[in-house]
Amino acid sequence: MSNSRLKNLLYDWHIYVVLVVFWIASSFASPFFRTIDTFSTILVSAVPIALVGFGQTFVVLSQGFDLSVGAVASMATAIASVSMHWGIGPAILLTLISAFFIGSLNGLGVSKLNIDSFIMTLGMMFFLTGVNFLIRPSPGGFIPSHYKKAVLYQVASFPLVPFLILLLSAVVGILVLQKRKFGREIYAVGGNPQSAKMSGINVDLVRIKVFIVSALSASLAGLFIAARIGSGNAEAGAPYLFDSFIVVFMGGTLVTGGVGSYRGTIASALIIASIGQILQFLGITIWYHFIVKGVLLAGVAGIQLFIVGRGRA
């Protein structure tokens, strides 16, 4: 095995080493951490983080930012809470259609009108926040209990359905990015848009598609959040905006695009969810969570550049 292969392998998997080390250290730090209940809670709280991170990975890989993921997730809770009395299926469909529409708008603005993705999606975030309050002025609404049960379904206190959602997102995310034309084109566009254009790739279409993926996965995160909190809330998704970026960058995806993976994102989602747990067990007040997350983001990104350098697609 050549040196560069070893380096790449290390780059691809080091975040899992971090995850395992973190879990072991936490188990020593607090006996509560070693229980199945804790593990279940971590899995459940990792789901929405991983889902917003899913789309954000696609967008960042293509050299963009999506600041609207939190607002889209909030929108999903709001729409679900006002439409679920018509039936769960129609409510989910309505949510996904709205997300598809928003993602297309983001993508069209970024590709066809050449608006910087940061600005386009920042505008979309504010716009949606307003719309969310129109739909759901105060937290509440109707989320049927059998929907909550189904989404959070447990077997012997193990959250089977959340686990399957994570697994499915991992399989889909990894296969699409590594083994589908669309995925490879995202790396091409993010790696060098000019080369991608010369090579005959429809750069605009790739950009539109990543924003659609992002909005759809954020809305799925919102549908999961709605099941957890049992209501709609115009701001429930907001904290997930920061989480979506922290997991993408911690997972080794470069802010400049073209390098990274969903594999890294999902491990980081588990780390972020675990941090929330361990800090709680250690009795540390909530505002320290923000400090820890902030330090972690900069720290991990810095360390991985220092140790393994730039990775590959």
Add this chain to the structure above:
Amino acid sequence: MAEILRLESLNKSFPGVKVLKGISLSLERGKIYGLVGENGAGKSTLVKILMGLHQPEGGDIFVNGKKAHIKDPSQARYKYKMDIVFQEHALIPQLSIAENIFIDQLDSFYKKGLIDHRKLEQGAHKALDEVGIELDTTMPAGELGEGDKSLVELAKALVRNPDILILDEMTAPLESSTVNDLLKVIINLKAMGKTLIFISHRLEEVFRICDHIIVLRDGNLEGIIPNDPDGDHLSIRKKVIGMMTGMEKGLNFPQKTGLKSKGELVLSLKNVKNNWLKGIDLEVHKGEIVALAGLRGQGQGKLLRTIAGLLSMENGEIKISGDTLSADNPRDAISNGVFYISDKRDEEELWLTHNVWLNISIASMHDRTKFGFIRRNKDRNAVEKMVSGLRIETPSLAQIVRNLSGGNRQKVVLGKYLLARPKILLLDQPTMGLDVGAKMEIYYLLRKLSDDGIPTLAVLTELEEVINLPDRLLVMWEGEIVKEFFEEKMDEAELLDSYYG
């Protein structure tokens, strides 16, 4: 003979400059065409139009006798069967070699909806076979060496089975042994009935393989000269160079007034070394224009940037009027009156969206302040004097620089530094992208400045200016100065030979 491609009065301009001025030509199937011309002659623009990366403003393109509208590269590739290997590598560094070769047809390797990497690698190996190399096709393209990159690009173009293949400066980064192999591959492609357009700065290569040589100059077609690859190249070489440089037309360069009279020593370098330079000694005196020439990327630009303190120095000494400059410190260079003017005029020298006034005033603004406030009238007068002195054509000082032509932009840059009272100017390709008239104005301006006591050290690339402008010419090869010329009339052949070390 079957015609495969015809251009009829093709026109194209970019803001401030006409790049193609009515190009008409006709290419036959199964021939190799050399496309030559100096930087800015329009070669790149022409091939970019053929690949659908630029749209022409006027004129028609006919492929196989049918009128063609080439919207984008994939249309050029699949509808009109034209492909290109670009000077700037179009490989995507993060993707594997195999993925790069089949980048726009990865879905044809699907097995159950996923890319079958084994089939993909097999296809890539077969494609590389065609150009005679073997590589680990799972390796990221970014890890390839320059020579292999070019061959992978060629393989990438060939899998699409083009009728017309454009090779744009493909040999530029290659060593001569690799070039020989590559030329054999190209001749082989011709035998398969493909039409090739071969662009190279190394004329020797062009004469060795081309059937016809298309010469462009300042956006005009100067002629198509038939060539016998096996024949004697000497007379045809002279003809081509004459057409490329326009020397046949006898342009009037300024007198070389700094030839004999050695003025006061301004700049001296002793044994300057770093990553790109292997011990440079040189001197520039008052009244002189000194030029650095040679093949592209032999360290000419790096030398200027090192003197300007923009690149670090491992060893050696740089003195300006007797004072030693501290290395790696552009501020020290500037305060000693050493001004570097980048070849990336629009990116590194100008604030394109701001007006002429600000652009000229900005480097020396602090000279015209009182208690930290700019003295508006004094500032305006200084800038106005510069604008009229350099004859910058602008309706007013409030004109946005983006709206000026290339020549006037360059004069704005010169004005900016002249106001800061330079002792010497370091210019990297000062006439790049300018048309002949504007070039001439810059030449006369530099001459006048050196006569008035501000000497110039300039990187020059075009043969015509290399021969006619400088009092002294230093040829560089791999980071060293290998030859010096100081004649009134230089010998072209001797000069070109010196380019190859």
